[in-house]
Amino acid sequence: MRAVSLQPVCTVASRAAGTLETVSVVRPAPMPPHSPAPDLAAALAACAAPTASVDADGRVLQANDAFARHFGRPLRLGELATALDGPVAALAGHGPVPLDGGDLHLRALDAATWWAQWLPTAADRGAEQRQLQMFADTVAHDLRAPLRSIDSFAKLLEDRAAPKLDASERMHLSRIRAAATRMSGLLAALGELSRAASAPLVPVTLDISVLAEWVAAELSDEEPSRQVEVEVQPGLVAVGDERLVRQALRALLENAWKFTRGREGARIEVRGQREGDRLRVEIRDNGAGFDMQYCHKLFQPFQRLHGVEQGAGHGLGLATAQRIARRHGGDVRAASDGDGAVFTLVLPAPAGEGTA
Secondary structure: OOOOOOOOEEEEEEOOOOOOEEEEEEOOOOOOOOOOHHHHHHHHHHOOOOEEEEEOOOOEEEEOHHHHHHHOOOOHHHHHHHHHOOOHHHHHOOOOEEEOOEEEEEEEOOOOEEEEEEEEOHHHHHHHHHHHHHHHHHHHHHHHHHHHHHHHHHHHHHHHHHHHOOHHHHHHHHHHHHHHHHHHHHHHHHHHHHHHHHOOOOEEEEEHHHHHHHHHHHHHHHOOOOOOEEEEOOOOEEEEEHHHHHHHHHHHHHHHHHHOOOOOOOEEEEEEEEEOOEEEEEEEEOOOOOOHHHHHHOOOOOOOOOOHHHOOOOOOHHHHHHHHHHHOOOEEEEEEOOOOEEEEEEEEOOOOOOOO
């Protein structure tokens, strides 16, 4: 089976979120026709996947290190034309070329030069993704044990030595415990972000209204001293994986809950409307809001538009929510006029039902 060609493709290893996730980024051609050689060399060097420029007969003109490692240097680089078994122009018209257990994607840069990038088959990428997921889960699990030890021994010291400690020393111990707790929460969030990208989807018809009320009740139970009015429109129905969609709703409602803290008359509204085959769910709050010029940062892991003292968390919740929505063929968008914020969750709607 041949993989679907999305050309040109640069494969990069994403470690910003700590998930060790391999991401295929589809982007425009890294160089326009007739660009100078230094630009081509820089484009090749920027790709982690085995990538080269070849002439119309398949002879390699330039290659990045990954290409050289995979196909061998110098012997097999000169034999790529034989391996392709045909003119590049003719082969490119038939999609990816099976080669060495993967697919060679070809794209014309100009009349005489072609962009060639080798990628593993889709099955191989799936296996690699599962291995990376297992590795990330193992790392997160193994890191929790020393964090628990740090917290436990700091508490033990705090309890037993309290009479001997002055206020400053007690504060230091308290900060150690708080940091350990925060790190543990961060590891849990990283695991959720990773699973949001790789967990198998089990789509069913979901009552979004019930799920939102459930999450709101959980937030209220976790912080009973807060008075927040939460209004959920009944009858919102979508299709999706229940566990993942609930996780996305939790992230969005928790975000609204955090940033209405300290606001008198705090209010959160969950409303929705069906548009064609999609359900648009709006989560609106009257909290702190944000500056729209930084909106693009909201869904980037570890990016925060507010400080911790204003309620900012680990910076992974919104990224996780958007990743879940996109896996369902939807999206999450945000808007603010500085007085509160509106997050819109788009999900597939059940077939054959009217507007909610």
